Amino acid sequence: MEAWQRLKRNLGELWKSFRGNRMGLIGLGLVLSALAVAILAPWLTPYHPQQVIRDENGRGLTFAPPSVHPPLGTDDGGHDVWAQLVYGARISLTVGFLAGFIAMFVGSFFGILAGYFGGWLDNLLMRVTDVLLVIPDLPLMLVLVATIRQMQLKISPLTVLILVIGLLYWTSTARLVRSQVLSIKERQFVARARAIGAGHAHIIRKHILPQVMPLIVANTVLILSTAILIESGLAFLGLGDPTKPSWGTMLNFAFDRNAISNGAWWFYLPPGLAIVWVSLGCVLLGNVLEEMLNPRLSGHHLEGEAHIVKLGEAE
Amino acid sequence: MRAVIGRNVKISAEVQQSLREQFGLDKPVFPDQFLMTMKQWASGNLGVSWSLRRPVAEILLSKLWNTILLIGLGQILAIFFGVVLGLLAGWKRKTALDTGALIFSLIAWATPTFWLGIILLAAGSTWLGLPTGGILSPQNVGKPLHTVLPDLAVHLILPTLTLTILYLGEYMLIMRSSIVETLSEDYILTAKAKGLNQWQILWRHALKNAMLPIVTIIALNLGFTVSGAIYIETVFSYDGLGKLFQTALTKQDYPLLQGAFLLLAVSVIVANMLADILYTILDPRVKAT
Amino acid sequence: MSEPLLSVRHLTTHFELTKQNFACALEDVSFDVYPYQTIGLVGESGCGKSTTLMSILRLLPANARISGQVLFKGVDLLALSEEQMRAYRWKELALIFQSAMNALNPVLRVDEQILEAILLHRLMPREQAWQRVQELLELVGIAPQRGRQYPFQFSGGMRQRAMIAMALACSPSLLFADEPTTALDVMIQAQVLELLKDIQKRLGLAIVLVTHDLGVVAELCDQVVVLYGGRVAEYGSVDQIYNSPQHPYTQKLLESFPDIHRPGSALASIPGTPPRLTDLPPGCRFEPRCFARLERCREQSPPLHEVAANHFAACHLLEEKSSTL
Numbered sequence: 001m002e003a004w005q006r007l008k009r010n011l012g013e014l015w016k017s018f019r020g021n022r023m024g025l026i027g028l029g030l031v032l033s034a035l036a037v038a039i040l041a042p043w044l045t046p047y048h049p050q051q052v053i054r055d056e057n058g059r060g061l062t063f064a065p066p067s068v069h070p071p072l073g074t075d076d077g078g079h080d081v082w083a084q085l086v087y088g089a090r091i092s093l094t095v096g097f098l099a100g101f102i103a104m105f106v107g108s109f110f111g112i113l114a115g116y117f118g119g120w121l122d123n124l125l126m127r128v129t130d131v132l133l134v135i136p137d138l139p140l141m142l143v144l145v146a147t148i149r150q151m152q153l154k155i156s157p158l159t160v161l162i163l164v165i166g167l168l169y170w171t172s173t174a175r176l177v178r179s180q181v182l183s184i185k186e187r188q189f190v191a192r193a194r195a196i197g198a199g200h201a202h203i204i205r206k207h208i209l210p211q212v213m214p215l216i217v218a219n220t221v222l223i224l225s226t227a228i229l230i231e232s233g234l235a236f237l238g239l240g241d242p243t244k245p246s247w248g249t250m251l252n253f254a255f256d257r258n259a260i261s262n263g264a265w266w267f268y269l270p271p272g273l274a275i276v277w278v279s280l281g282c283v284l285l286g287n288v289l290e291e292m293l294n295p296r297l298s299g300h301h302l303e304g305e306a307h308i309v310k311l312g313e314a315e
Numbered sequence: 316m317r318a319v320i321g322r323n324v325k326i327s328a329e330v331q332q333s334l335r336e337q338f339g340l341d342k343p344v345f346p347d348q349f350l351m352t353m354k355q356w357a358s359g360n361l362g363v364s365w366s367l368r369r370p371v372a373e374i375l376l377s378k379l380w381n382t383i384l385l386i387g388l389g390q391i392l393a394i395f396f397g398v399v400l401g402l403l404a405g406w407k408r409k410t411a412l413d414t415g416a417l418i419f420s421l422i423a424w425a426t427p428t429f430w431l432g433i434i435l436l437a438a439g440s441t442w443l444g445l446p447t448g449g450i451l452s453p454q455n456v457g458k459p460l461h462t463v464l465p466d467l468a469v470h471l472i473l474p475t476l477t478l479t480i481l482y483l484g485e486y487m488l489i490m491r492s493s494i495v496e497t498l499s500e501d502y503i504l505t506a507k508a509k510g511l512n513q514w515q516i517l518w519r520h521a522l523k524n525a526m527l528p529i530v531t532i533i534a535l536n537l538g539f540t541v542s543g544a545i546y547i548e549t550v551f552s553y554d555g556l557g558k559l560f561q562t563a564l565t566k567q568d569y570p571l572l573q574g575a576f577l578l579l580a581v582s583v584i585v586a587n588m589l590a591d592i593l594y595t596i597l598d599p600r601v602k603a604t
Numbered sequence: 605m606s607e608p609l610l611s612v613r614h615l616t617t618h619f620e621l622t623k624q625n626f627a628c629a630l631e632d633v634s635f636d637v638y639p640y641q642t643i644g645l646v647g648e649s650g651c652g653k654s655t656t657l658m659s660i661l662r663l664l665p666a667n668a669r670i671s672g673q674v675l676f677k678g679v680d681l682l683a684l685s686e687e688q689m690r691a692y693r694w695k696e697l698a699l700i701f702q703s704a705m706n707a708l709n710p711v712l713r714v715d716e717q718i719l720e721a722i723l724l725h726r727l728m729p730r731e732q733a734w735q736r737v738q739e740l741l742e743l744v745g746i747a748p749q750r751g752r753q754y755p756f757q758f759s760g761g762m763r764q765r766a767m768i769a770m771a772l773a774c775s776p777s778l779l780f781a782d783e784p785t786t787a788l789d790v791m792i793q794a795q796v797l798e799l800l801k802d803i804q805k806r807l808g809l810a811i812v813l814v815t816h817d818l819g820v821v822a823e824l825c826d827q828v829v830v831l832y833g834g835r836v837a838e839y840g841s842v843d844q845i846y847n848s849p850q851h852p853y854t855q856k857l858l859e860s861f862p863d864i865h866r867p868g869s870a871l872a873s874i875p876g877t878p879p880r881l882t883d884l885p886p887g888c889r890f891e892p893r894c895f896a897r898l899e900r901c902r903e904q905s906p907p908l909h910e911v912a913a914n915h916f917a918a919c920h921l922l923e924e925k926s927s928t929l
Contacts, residue, residue: 133535134587138542139579142564143572150567225425232427233546237561251430255550260437261447268437272430279425287421300498302406302513302521304666306659308682501706505767507663509721510693519720523711599711599754 003210010214014292024288030281034274038089047080049087049245054078063264073266076257084250085270091246093278095162096228102166103227104173104220111177112204112212116185125178129171137168138233145239157241165230173219180212218289225282232275247271371574375556379578381450382548382555386540388471389478394533397483398526401490405525406517408495416487423484428543432477432550439473446470448552474551478543482536489532490525497525527598534590537583608636608675609810610660610778615672617652617659617834619881627881629655630834633672635827637778642804642811644825644842646818646857650878652834653814657780661697662689676778695725698771700764702783707767708755714766715741715751721773740769744799761792765799772803782814797823818861822846830854833879833889836908840915850917853890888920896921 018024037044047053053061053074060078061069072081114125144164148155184207193203234240235248242249254260254268404416439445446452451466497503498521506516541557548557556575563571617630630652637643645653658664660674660681674681676696681689701707708717715737722733738748744765755763764784771779781800785793801824804811813824821828821842828845830838830853838851849855856874876893885891887902894901900920909922 134580134583136537136541136579136583137539138545139560139576142545142560143576146564146567146569146572150569229425229427233429233542236427236429236546237549238565248427251427251433255429255433260433260440263437263441265437268430268433272427272434275427275430276422276425279427280422283421283425300408300495301503301507301665302498302516303408305686306662306664306666306668306670308662309669309671501701502709504663505699505701505707506709508661508693508699510690510695510724511720512687512690515724520709520712524709597711600756 003207007210007213014214017292018288021288021292023284027281027284027286027288030277031285034089034093034278034281037086038093041086041090044086045080045083047083049079049084051080051083052078053080063259063262063267065264066266072270073264075253075264075267076259076262081250081267081270084245085247085274088245088247088250088271089274091158091241091244092228092231092248092275095158095165095231095246096224096278098162099165099169099227099231100220100224102162103170103223104216106166107170107173107219108177108212108216110170111174112181112208114174115178115181116200116204116208122178125174129175132168132171137230141165141168141230141234142237142239145234157239158244161231161234161239165227165234169223169226169230173216173223176215176219177212180215181208184208184211214289214293218286218293221282221289222286225279225286228275228279228282232271247274371570374559374571375574375578378554378556378559381553382544382557385471385474385478385547385553385555386544389475390482390533390540392475392479393482394486394529396479397486398490398529400483401487402494402517402522402525404487405491405494406498413491416491420484420488423481426481427546428477428481429546429550431481432474432547435473435477436550445473450554470553474547474553477547478540481543482540485536486529486532489529493525493528494521497521500524523597527594530590530594530597534587537586541579541583606639607678609639609641609677610637610812611673611675612636612656612660613673613675615656615659615674616670617655617664618669620667620669621882625882628834628884629881630659633831633834633836635829635836635839637810637812639777639810640804640808641827642813642825644821644828645812645814645831646816646821646828647831647837648816648878650881651831653816653831654782655834656831657699657782657812657814661693661699661780662686663699691725694721694771694776695727695774696776697778697780698774698776699780699782700767700771700784701781702787705760705763705787708763708770710755713752713754714758718751718766718770718773721770725774727774736773740772741766743772743803744769759792760788761795764788764792764796768796768799768803772807772809775807776809778810778812780812780814783816784813785820786815786817793820800824818858830857833884834881835889835905836916836918837890838917839908840912840917844912844915848912850911850915850922851890851919852894852896852921854917856895888918 053064053069055061061074062076062078064074064078066073069080072085075081075084110125114122141164145160148160148164193207198206231240231246232248232251235246236252236255238252240246240249240252245253248271250271251268254264254271259267400416404413407413436447440447446469450470451458451463452470503516503520506520511519544555545557545560547553548555549561552558556578560572560575560579562568563575613634615630615633617628619627619629621627633652633656635643645656647653655664659668659670662670662681664670670682672682676692681692684692708714715734718737718740719733722728722736723730727733728736737751741748741751746762746765746769750758750762755766758766768784784800785796788796797820800811803809811824813820815821825842827841828839829836830845830851832853838845838849838854845854846858849858853874860873874893879885879889879892885902887900887904888894888897888906891897891901898920904920906918906920908916908918910916911922
């Protein structure tokens with residue numbers, strides 16, 4: 001029980017030091033605001049993303065700038081861009097978060113197994129992650145998605161995306177967890193627990209898990225930012241679900257339907273900004289968490305000279 | 316297959332069957348098709364593209380150099396500026412330069428590649444009159460490259476700029492932390508005690524040590540640069556491997572897709588090997604083992 | 605007695621940890637070094653020995669505040685600009701420190717690093733400089749062809765010897781050695797100490813040796829400065845310190861050293877822990893752990909009392925015996 005209690009105590013201290021960190025707070029703010037927008041979408045706009053806005057004559061209001069149709073104008077099909085943006089938040093965040101969590105679970109699972117049991121399991125994990133690290137990520141994902149599609153299984157495109165992203169980005173978590181578990185394993189209380197006959201599952205649950213948890217969380221937040229970026233990229237290339245547009249899909253539409261040549265900046269600018277917003281938030285948050293858990297060096301030798309205080313000068 | 320042939324519905328049943336036999340599609344996918352493909356690849360035959368109706372290998376080679384040009388240029392610029400800025404940022408920590416550099420890197424990291432491309436494309440073509448895509452203007456296509464260099468250069472500006480901006484942030488961060496770590500080592504204190512000034516210490520003692528991790532990172536990065544190329548070539552309609560990959564994907568042209576993927580994977584592996592060799596040359600500690 | 609080569613007077617060093625928090629590493633440290641003399645600076649970890657060297661050479665980081673006077677051949681080093689100071693570094697005042705593991709640049713050849721020191725201070729043209737490098741390597745007992753190797757190819761003892769060779773490159777008058785043998789095993793320690801003694805005799809160097817090992821001090825030093833909590837506790841010749849230590853801390857220090865003549869006896873240690881530099885008491889810094897403390901010790905910091913010729917100790921117990929400094 002002690003390990004979990006210690007963790008709770010440390011969390012309290014962590015929160016206190018986090019509160020004073022400006023970067024961390026900004027990151028948290030960015031992420032929470034994006035979540036709020038996604039959840040509150042229907043209340044933030046009277047329109048539906050699929051709804052066609054019509055002008056006085058009943059014709060579709062295509063590529064209307066924000067000056068004509070606030071707040072963000074319409075796209076080539078007359079749909080309200082702001083509505084697409086806030087509903088798109090739901091898709092982008094859902095896919096990104098789910099993929100991130102899959103990566104977290106798979107990574108932690110393999111990391112703990114490899115670190116705790118060692119031996120051939122560990123070697124296998126190392127080889128697999130080595131291979132995955134070397135293969136270029138996007139081409140591999142594209143090929144995987146294409147292959148799955150060819151098999152014509154009844155999986156929705158979004159689910160495919162979630163699975164593909166989650167199953168490729170677990171390697172960094174796995175390695176991190178593994179090295180942490182390796183160092184914990186050597187410590188005394190593990191030997192003591194084994195001596196009194198505790199089973200592996202028990203040791204892992206009670207002693208190892210609480211110690212790796214904070215690191216897993218910090219790492220996962222960083223992976224979330226990657227997941228959101230990758231999702232937007234894959235959606236941009238047309239692998240998303242056109243009926244459920246995420247921010248990436250919006251950009252795919254914008255690009256394919258000539259928003260650029262039509263000067264419709266209100267269509268291609270906001271979705272990208274939204275992606276940067278959330279991704280940056282996750283990165284800031286993740287970096288700050290990681291820094292708090294693994295603080296780094298303070299100063300180096302070329303950071304200025306010592307001050308000579310003249311005798312008689314006030315200190 | 317069905318997708319391609321489906322469009323020419325009038326092909327007779329016999330022709331369809333013989334085509335299937337030719338491509339081996341009548342046999343089960345695994346293990347026969349797989350082994351067949353492996354054998355083919357080993358002998359250098361990457362199959363024939365369904366959509367372009369030319370041997371895959373030939374198509375790949377024709378586009379390879381375009382992509383190498385783009386990626387190479389972008390990476391070189393990103394490495395150069397990233398290293399210089401990272402050095403300055405790490406040396407003068409906690410100054411405005413350092414903070415600015417950090418903020419820039421973080422934002423660059425969080426920006427989707429293709430979106431930055433779109434923004435620059437829109438801005439560049441509208442305000443600077445830069446071309447909206449392609450490698451060369453339509454009238455110059457097919458001419459030998461050395462005769463149309465200015466045109467090529469103009470077309471390369473925006474895509475290269477996009478690549479450079481994105482990778483600059485990353486290299487800068489890495490160089491910065493590498494320099495900070497190097498400057499904390501004991502031998503820097505020795506150098507200071509010897510009487511060297513800051514510039515001398517940086518140049519003679521710190522730089523070489525700090526650069527070592529960069530080499531490994533650059534190689535590892537090659538995998539991700541390739542991804543960036545796919546996005547950028549799509550946005551700028553740049554006729555290289557990336558765009559080819561994307562086209563093969565949309566048209567479901569599997570031989571082409573597989574061939575392109577193989578080429579990409581192989582080049583990343585080669586790049587890693589090169590990085591290992593380079594590291595061995597630079598770090599005397601590794602040479603001895 | 606000739607003029608002292610180095611005269612440290614009232615050296616005080618603080619480190620600014622935060623705007624309100626200061627760590628006082630050295631306070632009012634004074635001692636002299638004469639030509640051809642070896643001075644030992646001894647004390648526990650954290651007592652300020654290394655900080656003293658770094659303060660004199662001005663190699664401390666930007667959050668350090670140094671005051672006092674450091675007269676070297678008549679020039680106050682603390683009053684010089686950074687650029688002027690650099691001219692003194694290595695040419696007159698050389699430094700070797702503890703972990704020669706990383707004190708030499710791993711990606712440069714050993715002989716190149718020594719050459720750099722010579723060429724930097726423009727002592728002689730390149731050709732001659734290479735000659736000198738060879739001489740120096742020979743002096744410390746390293747085969748010249750090994751000079752072309754990299755530091756990782758040297759053993760710990762060899763690296764330390766290479767550092768000594770490099771330190772002597774510009775024929776300095778004063779060598780600072782910060783725990784030069786601590787990281788080495790006993791056999792190699794003996795070798796390096798022999799080397800230092802030999803070099804001192806041959807080249808007529810003055811050495812300031814920082815160490816916590818009293819055995820090394822006995823071997824090498826003429827004078828000893830005992831530091832505690834950033835202040836000088838006792839100061840005298842090796843004979844005086846070892847045979848009639850006056851300060852309670854010095855006495856305890858000597859006691860805690862295992863005696864080869866009494867192998868079975870228990871190891872004595874000094875109870876308690878060294879003072880926290882951010883939270884120093886107004887009185888004597890050793891008082892909490894002292895076995896002979898008086899009421900006065902807690903309130904007043906004792907000045908240095910002269911116990912015998914050139915033998916000083918900072919202890920209230922000595923007030924009756926002599927005049928204050």
